[in-house]
Amino acid sequence: MQSPLIETRPEGLYCPPGDFYIDPWRGVERAVITHAHGDHARWGSRQYFCTASGEALIHIRLGEVNTQTYAYGEVFEINGVRVSFHSAGHILGSAQVRLEYQGDVWVFTGDYKRAPDPSCEPFEVVPCNTLVTEATFALPVYNWPAGQTVAGDIYRWWQHNAELGQTSVLLCYSLGKTQRILAELAAFTDHPVHLHGSSVKLVEAYRQAGIQMLPTEAVSALSKDNKLPQGLVLAPPSVAESAWLRRFKNPSVAFASGWMAVRGIRKRRNYSQGFVMSDHADWDELIATIRDCGAQRVLCTHGRSNLLVRYLNEIGIPAAELATGFSSEGGE
């Protein structure tokens, strides 16, 4: 067997022949970055390699770091390893990383999904020998409904609350989920949506990139007496138990996440409503992707990787776990 193109080191996923890291969790010399979420793009490296469409988000998250950007599919070399980015369909500018060295091809998926999302580029199947895949939602109980269907549910929930004079507060991650919801909802209305401060700049960056979304306004720009009785507010999950929620009119609080697929979790978190919307691959997408890319071997990172590994081995696809420092909540 050829020597690995990706292995785990204390600093992160490392490519030995290329002497660079992918999404390292500590500062390193050369960091190839799949996307701008906090557990993948971390501060402290000297040189960042990223996609052209993801660069702006990385600058918002990490400040003025030294980036070198490439278009999807554009091949560049680091110490003789041919590297290219391929769309992962996770958030704007998100990428899988293809590595080619002495005829061997590895692909690291980063975080990805296959379902259509109007706020980012669609997933691309990249043939390879070894696939290093995420496994955040690697259980067959995860089976996402279509984004448009869920957006319709969100829209009706918002309208229902508005009739009762209650603010709709939808908890969702500031980067990715927020913009996807704004883009999906554009099919139903042109009403403005209000934003928690954490997503304002990020939404602006998406707009600059040409993503069509509902008009938005920052909650902080409103007068204190405007309790938004008919409004929809998008805010990060961290505000769930905070005093900030009290500025709204009898708010109805819901959460949009893949975790909301399970009723027990929905009930435990005590949200009035859970919307099942994820930017990660569900079980069927994971299995389809593994088959589509034709990999002879699969390495699984974060989440329920031990179960996926056991299943793949049983159906005749050699697989193993690869320990990583990525969040098992997968930014959801």
Add this chain to the structure above:
Amino acid sequence: MNAFAELFAELESQKNKGKIAALVRFFEQAEPEDAAWALHLLNEGKSPTRISGARMREAVSVSTGLPLWLIEESYAMVGDLAETCALLLRSQGQSEQPLHHWIAVLAELKALPTDEQTDKIVELWRSIPQSQLFVFNKLMTGGFRVGVARGLLSQALAQVLERPADEVLGHLMGEWAPSEAAWQALKSGDSGYQGQPYPFFLATSWDGSDEPVDHFQIEYKLDGIRAQLVKRGDTLTLWSRGEECIDAAFPDILSKAQSIEVDCVIDAELVVLQDGQVGSFNALQKRLGRKKPSANIQAELPASLVVYDLLEENGQDLRLQPLAQRRRRLEKLSHPFLLSAVLNVSDWDEVEELRQNARARRAEGVMIKRLDSPYRVGRKKGDWFKFKLDPLSLDVVLMYGQAGHGNRANLFSDYTLGVWHDDQLVPVAKAYSGLTRSEMEAVDKWIKANTLERFGPVRQVPPELVFELGFEGIQESTRHKSGIAMRFPRILRWRQDKPAREANTLQDAQALLQEYG
């Protein structure tokens, strides 16, 4: 069944007002037989047909091609078998049939030989729309608990049927067989059945009072089970607090009750007599375990009632009369049972004294009832109070954790707890409750981070966390390794101040057994 599936979802996501609105909408639009079945399911909390979990797992495996171990892992994550199956299936089904149709289909399924059930389930799952699978599977697993209190249900029905909530509730008590005719009877207010009990009035915990003690009636809180005896004409029947008809389990009580001449409804404590006195709960438990007791058991452990309230006499509903008046009528009533003694006290200190000595009287505390109180419905604060003994307690060590079900899915919240015997821990109890949510989440995190070994869904942890375990009683047991079984064990608090080696020992537990067993 779509309307019922939607109702179920709304009952889970809405607050009380929304729940009532959803119920009203449903009952107004449902065809009578579906309305009857929905009412039955929501009221009873269980469906009439139960298909075994093993059969369902097998059918999911056939339907999806997934191995059984992966189905088990999925179940461990989701914590509800009906939901797990629904999430695993990918149905394209379009069949839209009313609720009562599916209930009939499930009865047919249950009647099939077990080896034919799996294929039939697979076939049914293919025809039912994905959005209705969860509710359908709930019908199959039997358990149907949903967050709708009986009070809400009766309020909604009162609106739909345009009749007083209390009266509607009365009709629902007892064994109400769902059918189109039963729904129509409920609508017209004529159910034809004579044996309904009244909804039980439940006491709340005592937290003291500035009022003089002579505003209250003080009785021992007996350690039996609550029961209502209903005699109306030729109908004579006995109900437990769970509104289960328990005639078959207690023929000795019914045969005694034959001697009552007037029509009446009596509220009482069901106990076992030992030497003519109220026996222990342990003795009663031996009777409770038998659905049809033999003559021998009846002779050895005769069941009886200790009566304490009269709710109806000669067809007259007495519940709105003050307790003092009901008590006078009860004392005059001729019946073959013991009468709950009214305890004479001159001040609250004496009440406290009675409470502390209650265990010696086979009681679990005292009842404090306002003399002018009506007999209310359900657990209402302000008129009836229970003042219970402090529970027995031991400091115990966490040995194993297991994920819970329902809203504790994927949360390690079920604990196996042990005491020291030499240098080993011996399990003495399993406990599921008592911690605050944030404590429970902290323990969950700790268990996940400190797992030594996994046995399926159970995780072994190092002996580090100490909890104060409270329980109502303790008895010898040959079924438990420790030789001890506790009654109603629950965690009183997390002893973060206490190192594990200072927790109690098996000897300490045995000493309690000697004293109170």
